[in-house]
Amino acid sequence: MELRDRVAGLMEQARAELAELVAIPSVADPRQYPPEECARAATWVLDAFATVGFTDARLAETADGSQAVVGSRPCGDPDAPTVLLYAHYDVQPPLNEQAWRTPPFELTEVNGRWYGRGSADCKGNIVMHLTALRALGDDVPVNLKLVVEGSEEQGTGGLEAFVPPNADLLRADAILVCDTGNASVGVPAATVSLRGMVNVVVSVEALASEVHSGMFGGAAPDALAALVAMLGTLRDREGNTTVTGLDNSGAWMGEPYPAEQFRSDAGVVEGAALLGDGSVSDMLWARSSVTILGIDCPPVVGSAAAISPRARARLNLRIPPGTAPEEAEKALHQHLLAAAPWGVHVTIDTEATGSPFHAATDGPAYGAMAAAMQEAYGRPMAKLGQGGSIPLCNVFAETYPDAELFLMGVEEPQALIHAPNESVDPSEIANMALVEALFLQRYATARG
Incomplete structure (x- = not known):
């Protein structure tokens, strides 16, 4: 048989x-x-x-x-x-x-x-x-x-x-x-x-405690707004990852991943654009990408009219062959610190790295x-x-x-x-x- x-x-x-x-x-x-x-x-x-x-x-x-x-x-x-x-x-x-x-x-x-x-x-x-x-x-x-x-x-x-x-x-x-x-x-x-990876948790502190958004909003630094501003610098308008110090122009030389197949596989909603200025294969397998895995901040339900004194986010940076994780970790840390506005206090803890x-x-x-x-x-x-x-x-x-x-x-x-x-x-x-x-x-x- x-x-x-x-x-x-x-x-x-x-x-x-x-x-x-x-x-x-x-x-x-x-x-x-x-x-x-x-x-x-x-x-x-x-x-x-x-x-x-x-x-x-x-x-x-x-x-x-x-x-x-x-x-x-x-x-x-x-x-x-x-x-x-x-x-x-x-x-x-x-x-x-x-x-x-x-x-x-x-x-x-x-x-x-x-x-x-x-x-x-x-x-x-x-x-x-x-x-x-x-x-x-x-x-x-x-x-x-x-x-x-x-x-x-x-x-x-x-x-x-x-x-x-x-x-x-x-x-x-x-x-x-x-x-x-x-x-x-x-x-x-x-x-x-x-791809390898670098996982970090970035924490922002701006105030000693919550304060009334009507009495203090407009002058008091907002930790959540600062964090959002920092996270916004990690991608450009096309969706390319823009961590300063990381080359993100790689091209994939193997089997292509057709864009329409990827849209179906990923469940991309109608009208949403695919990210980046490269092909799907380039973006997935030959370039770095950063994902916001989670954010600690007040939830919508139960939130008060108060300025957030602290906020934090967990980030996952994927890196392609040719990029060392220690270099990527350093670049991500430096990028986030440089992007922090208003003199807020920032701490970054690395959870894990992989080559x-x-x-x-x-x-x-x-x-x-x-x-x-x-x-x-x-x-x-x-x-x-x-x-x-x-x-x-x-x-x-x-x-x-x-x-x-x-x-x-x-x-x-x-x-x-x-x-x-x-x-x-x-x-x-x-x-x-x-x-x-x-x-x-x-x-x-x-x-x-």
Whole structure:
């Protein structure tokens, strides 16, 4: 039986397994969900991979208290290449549960897609791995290693801290980082570029306390107005990010992202313009962008006729490959301080930074993967960037400088990862499982 038929025959089991996993609310934030849920998901992953040959799989404690599932599956040939399979079992919180059309922790089919938190990011990729390995059975001509982490969405760095001191445990010739996805359903892709990031909280203080806006407004400095003025300098009229000291003229050289497709994928309202003077691909993958994640200020309901003495905002600056996070952090701090009006007091606290990543694409793993995607999908592999950050990729690259990193997975724009109504197209699980199985077969000879 051909691999494609084997995968097709496994999709009923894949759906049942994904339903079990989605039903576990494995949000790695004990303030929101009990830590026992992540422990339950870790045990599920451990048991599932034991059934596909990872008989030594175990739970490894990481620095942030999360548990990673690690294991190996030798093929019996010490000269065969080694492939590391990666995914994560923790998920984002459901956010506004009223915005979900289906229960967030219950896998539900609607119009051919499977809905539920984690159905794509990243439990769908766990099921993809399992389906690929079941389709191959005993015919896996490479050595396999496995790591499935439990705190990726929280960004607390458990696995990043675990890898360097345990380098031999996960050492491989090729690393499949399965936490991204395709250009669209049916369009296979490799993610070759990731933006880094700088997260800061900027606080403004102008008065000792609230004062009456009628008695003091017009002369007393307004902290909220000062903050708004500062934030307004971060973009120009076209929407380009304008942090002083950051070059923002980059151009994306890979697969384009059609503007109309982006409008649909992002849900841009009728009449609203896309931002920036570059293409969509330029703005997403080759240039910096700043986002205001949140503002602390009086809410409209319950607000009084008073001048705000203090206000603060949380900012997320994404940076493309070629920009160092420490340089971007310094530039953002200096820009905000220089933009502050009226002598208000400003403090800036950096929450987190992460480096951009760019993958090499000229090795045997990329050749084998391109051929596998062509065979599975019947069309060439596209090369994409991703605006999000995966700091683990830089840790892998630094720890294993000779390894090829390949970013792939079942996610695509319609999946709405991190948002209400996350879903996965089951055809992507099937096709990407076939891709992985074909790759493991091809890579054994491609590397030689």
